[in-house]
Amino acid sequence: MPSGRKTILVVDDDVGMADTLTDIFQANQYEVAIAHSGDAAVAMTRRRAYDLVLMDIQMPGLNGVQALTAMKAEGLATHVIMMTAHPRDALVKEAEKRSGFPVLPKPLDLERVLSLATSATSGHVGRSGRPGEG
Amino acid sequence: MTSRKPRRAGARGASGQRLSTLDRAGHLQALVQASLALTTERSLERVLQKIVEVARDTLGARYAALGVIDEAGTGLSQFLTAGIAETTKQGIGPLPTGKSVLDLLITERRPLRLRTLASHPPMGSFLGVPIMVRDRAYGSFYVTEKQGAEEFSEADELIAVVLASQAAIAIENAYAFQALREAQAELVRKEKLAMLGQLAGGVGHELRNPLGVIKNSVYYLNMILPQDEKIRKHLAILDREVANSDRIVTELLDFARVKASVRDAAGLVSIVRAALERLSVPESVTVQLELDEAMPAVLVDAQQVGQILLNFLQNAVQAMPDGGRVTVSTGEDRESVFAIVEDTGVGILPENLAKIFQPLFTTKAKGIGLGLALARDLAEANGGRITVESTVGRGSRFAVHFEKAARA
Numbered sequence: 001m002p003s004g005r006k007t008i009l010v011v012d013d014d015v016g017m018a019d020t021l022t023d024i025f026q027a028n029q030y031e032v033a034i035a036h037s038g039d040a041a042v043a044m045t046r047r048r049a050y051d052l053v054l055m056d057i058q059m060p061g062l063n064g065v066q067a068l069t070a071m072k073a074e075g076l077a078t079h080v081i082m083m084t085a086h087p088r089d090a091l092v093k094e095a096e097k098r099s100g101f102p103v104l105p106k107p108l109d110l111e112r113v114l115s116l117a118t119s120a121t122s123g124h125v126g127r128s129g130r131p132g133e134g
Numbered sequence: 135m136t137s138r139k140p141r142r143a144g145a146r147g148a149s150g151q152r153l154s155t156l157d158r159a160g161h162l163q164a165l166v167q168a169s170l171a172l173t174t175e176r177s178l179e180r181v182l183q184k185i186v187e188v189a190r191d192t193l194g195a196r197y198a199a200l201g202v203i204d205e206a207g208t209g210l211s212q213f214l215t216a217g218i219a220e221t222t223k224q225g226i227g228p229l230p231t232g233k234s235v236l237d238l239l240i241t242e243r244r245p246l247r248l249r250t251l252a253s254h255p256p257m258g259s260f261l262g263v264p265i266m267v268r269d270r271a272y273g274s275f276y277v278t279e280k281q282g283a284e285e286f287s288e289a290d291e292l293i294a295v296v297l298a299s300q301a302a303i304a305i306e307n308a309y310a311f312q313a314l315r316e317a318q319a320e321l322v323r324k325e326k327l328a329m330l331g332q333l334a335g336g337v338g339h340e341l342r343n344p345l346g347v348i349k350n351s352v353y354y355l356n357m358i359l360p361q362d363e364k365i366r367k368h369l370a371i372l373d374r375e376v377a378n379s380d381r382i383v384t385e386l387l388d389f390a391r392v393k394a395s396v397r398d399a400a401g402l403v404s405i406v407r408a409a410l411e412r413l414s415v416p417e418s419v420t421v422q423l424e425l426d427e428a429m430p431a432v433l434v435d436a437q438q439v440g441q442i443l444l445n446f447l448q449n450a451v452q453a454m455p456d457g458g459r460v461t462v463s464t465g466e467d468r469e470s471v472f473a474i475v476e477d478t479g480v481g482i483l484p485e486n487l488a489k490i491f492q493p494l495f496t497t498k499a500k501g502i503g504l505g506l507a508l509a510r511d512l513a514e515a516n517g518g519r520i521t522v523e524s525t526v527g528r529g530s531r532f533a534v535h536f537e538k539a540a541r542a
Binding site: 014016017020021023024027085086088106107108110 | 339342343344345346347348349350351353354357358376380387
């Protein structure tokens with residue numbers, strides 16, 4: 001991928017969701033890669049670093065939280081923002097704790113997604129930061 | 135009321151006589167008939183009617199009447215007669231409680247045999263018995279004007295007592311059956327709710343993803359399409375409808391969430407205020423607050439009670455399409471604290487009042503009819519209860535009451 005642009009890995013088993021997010025990020029000058037499962041996402045982060053991973057929680061196989069845990073354990077990803085269609089799922093709290101970001105409910109508020117992505121990839125927030133609130 | 139001193143049960147009557155074998159067989163047959171009615175007739179009214187008729191025939195009376203006390207104990211829920219013309223019966227009208235012969239039998243709790251009864255609609259000889267099971271009186275019945283004799287015999291009284299006990303069994307069975315039916319209906323309602331909850335939860339989650347994808351696409355098109363007015367308009371429509379659909383999904387999911395209440399001491403006024411903050415009020419609607427800040431705390435799940443109140447508030451706003459006033463008040467009485475949401479809207483038809491808490495019942499053009507079903511479940515889960523009053527054309531008043539939290 002060409003340098004200068006920020007890189008994002010979009011992880012969602014819903015092809016439509018991954019596709020539309022890809023188009024939106026590309027239109028906002030990001031380099032985008034897609035994974036349709038948690039396992040694929042972990043494998044991809046092993047191969048190269050991304051400035052941001054945007055990942056769904058509920059996925060078959062390795063779920064988002066498990067994938068996140070694997071990435072963190074191997075030091076593969078600094079910024080991982082999770083999203084979910086099940087905001088009351090027990091996994092959500094764990095996802096917030098492990099990622100350091102609020103979990104974004106679907107349908108996504110895209111202005112918020114883009115603003116979070118900007119903060120995360122420009123290094124303004126760390127793991128424990130709560131972007132968009134400060 | 136009587137022309138002579140009543141005879142006590144057990145006292146040997148002037149006409150007390152030995153029964154012939156044929157008579158005894160006839161009486162036995164009558165009792166069997168009455169028993170049979172107990173097992174074959176489903177309706178209490180028909181069983182009791184049969185007993186009244188058997189009583190009249192077997193005891194050789196001109197008239198027979200049977201009254202069942204209503205559940206409140208203030209009147210008769212059933213009044214059945216034999217030998218009395220329907221017009222005469224209607225002429226008697228509702229029997230005054232505490233004064234009639236039927237009532238006397240109930241208060242006396244023993245059979246009564248008289249040669250004449252003067253102060254009642256013309257009657258000669260009289261035999262009446264209370265209908266009792268253990269200590270509970272369900273009603274009473276009597277026969278009058280013994281044919282072919284001056285008064286009813288002791289043997290007649292024994293038969294009357296047996297018939298009364300059969301009536302008592304029939305009434306007790308009917309009450310038990312009614313209680314069973316109510317319990318069954320409640321069970322069906324709960325099961326329906328649980329099934330509906332599962333379905334709603336599944337469908338809700340499944341819809342969130344496609345809605346999310348549509349929303350993303352609209353956002354993308356908004357970014358890249360030229361600033362054409364029509365395009366903008368249609369993208370805005372898509373966006374708005376996705377938001378509307380998402381609201382419906384949220385309602386389904388709220389309903390589906392079978393969550394245990396986390397009850398804690400909370401102030402009803404602050405819950406009301408939080409609910410009001412979540413309410414979008416059209417300009418044509420004014421909100422008037424009458425909140426008692428000094429109210430004692432309640433032991434509830436604040437989030438769930440907030441949901442109940444938000445539901446009342448949304449319904450109130452929707453009931454006033456042409457505008458009006460919502461009055462939100464709080465208060466307390468001896469045992470409970472309460473919040474009331476009152477509107478000046480269209481009101482609820484009396485025949486719909488009993489149905490508004492049923493899941494899927496709605497009179498709104500838009501809406502799936504889960505709001506009040508959810509509100510009632512949440513109120514019950516928090517030890518509360520909901521009351522509603524409504525007048526068509528004038529408005530509705532929904533109140534939720536909670537027990538006061540015990541003082542430490």
